Amino acid sequence: MTSKLEDHKILMVDDDQHILDLLITVFEKEGFQHILTASNGAEALFITTQNNPHIILLDVMLPDTDGFTLCNKIRSETDVPVLFLTAKTTDLDKLQGFSFGGDDYITKPFNPLEVVARVKAQLKRAMPLSSRLSKKQVYDFGSFSIDPNIGKLVVNGKRIDCPTQEMKLLCYFCEHPNQILSKHQIFKDVWGELYGGDSTVMVHIRRLREKIEEDPSRPKWIKTVRGLGYLFEVSNEGLL
Numbered sequence: 001m002t003s004k005l006e007d008h009k010i011l012m013v014d015d016d017q018h019i020l021d022l023l024i025t026v027f028e029k030e031g032f033q034h035i036l037t038a039s040n041g042a043e044a045l046f047i048t049t050q051n052n053p054h055i056i057l058l059d060v061m062l063p064d065t066d067g068f069t070l071c072n073k074i075r076s077e078t079d080v081p082v083l084f085l086t087a088k089t090t091d092l093d094k095l096q097g098f099s100f101g102g103d104d105y106i107t108k109p110f111n112p113l114e115v116v117a118r119v120k121a122q123l124k125r126a127m128p129l130s131s132r133l134s135k136k137q138v139y140d141f142g143s144f145s146i147d148p149n150i151g152k153l154v155v156n157g158k159r160i161d162c163p164t165q166e167m168k169l170l171c172y173f174c175e176h177p178n179q180i181l182s183k184h185q186i187f188k189d190v191w192g193e194l195y196g197g198d199s200t201v202m203v204h205i206r207r208l209r210e211k212i213e214e215d216p217s218r219p220k221w222i223k224t225v226r227g228l229g230y231l232f233e234v235s236n237e238g239l240l
Contacts (some may be wrong), residue, residue: 007034008034008054008055009035009051009053009054009055010027010034010035010036010053010054010055010056010057010119011037011044011047011051011053011056011057012024012036012037012038012057013037013039013041013056013062013067014039014059014062014085015039015059015061015062015063016059017039019085020037020039023057024037026113026115026116030116036051036053039062040062040065041062041064041065041069041070041073042064044056044062044070045070045074045077048074048077048078049077052078053078054080054123054126055081055083055119055122055123055126056074056080056081056082056083057085058071058074058082058084058085058102059084059085060085060086060087061086061087067084067086068100068102069100071100071102072101074101075100075161075163076161079151079161079162079163079164079167080164081103081122081123081125081164081165082101082102082103082104083102083103083104083105083118085106086105086106086107086108087108095203098200098203098204099206101163103163103164103165121192124192125164125165141221143212144156144211144212146170146171148167148171148174151167153167153170153211155211155212160211165190165191166204166207166208168190169186169204169205169208170208170212172189173222173232174232177233177234178231178232178233178234179231179232180225180228180230180231181229181230181231181232182229183202183229183230185229186230187200187201205230208222209221220233221233221234
């Protein structure tokens with residue numbers, strides 16, 4: 001991923017032209033020059049496949065589909081960060097957004113400068129997978145392996161799609177084996193922000209368990225330590 005803001009391609013998906021115009025104005029003032037827009041799900045999916053945006057701002061309520069369903073389809077094409085824009089504010093809505101592969105959740109009405117800040121943060125977090133992690137070792141735990149150099153997860157001999165933020169979280173656990181990590185510590189180190197609530201960490205860990213655990217309800221690898229946090233329990237064989 002490019003390191004210059006003006007080289008990043010942003011796809012904004014919303015059927016409210018006023019919101020699109022406002023966001024375009026603010027983002028252009030912040031130096032972003034490649035901004036794509038769509039007003040419905042079909043158009044957004046086509047633009048994604050044809051233009052490979054670096055990040056997607058996605059309204060939840062669209063005329064032909066809902067953003068959660070669309071995000072699920074987008075995830076089959078790309079693992080770039082997806083930020084939901086929505087008037088739905090309940091914890092259940094947020095959990096649903098994360099469960100469909102979203103990386104952030106911004107409620108309406110919003111300050112467009114906050115949206116810019118969140119986009120910049122997501123782009124910075126995505127960069128290490130191709131730069132900072134390029135010198136990392138490959139982790140092999142038998143039933144699954146992770147190659148941080150190319151963001152590759154293989155489970156039982158089959159490559160598994162793993163969105164950027166989930167890959168970063170899994171690599172973080174690999175870098176801190178057999179240590180109890182609090183939710184606050186995980187969120188601060190992986191998301192790069194002050195603690196933002198249990199749901200973000202919990203949902204991403206649940207999705208990782210569904211990928212690497214034989215029985216996600218009885219995890220062997222990512223274990224919950226009641227009242228303290230999480231433990232990625234491994235033997236030395238996986239850390240060669």
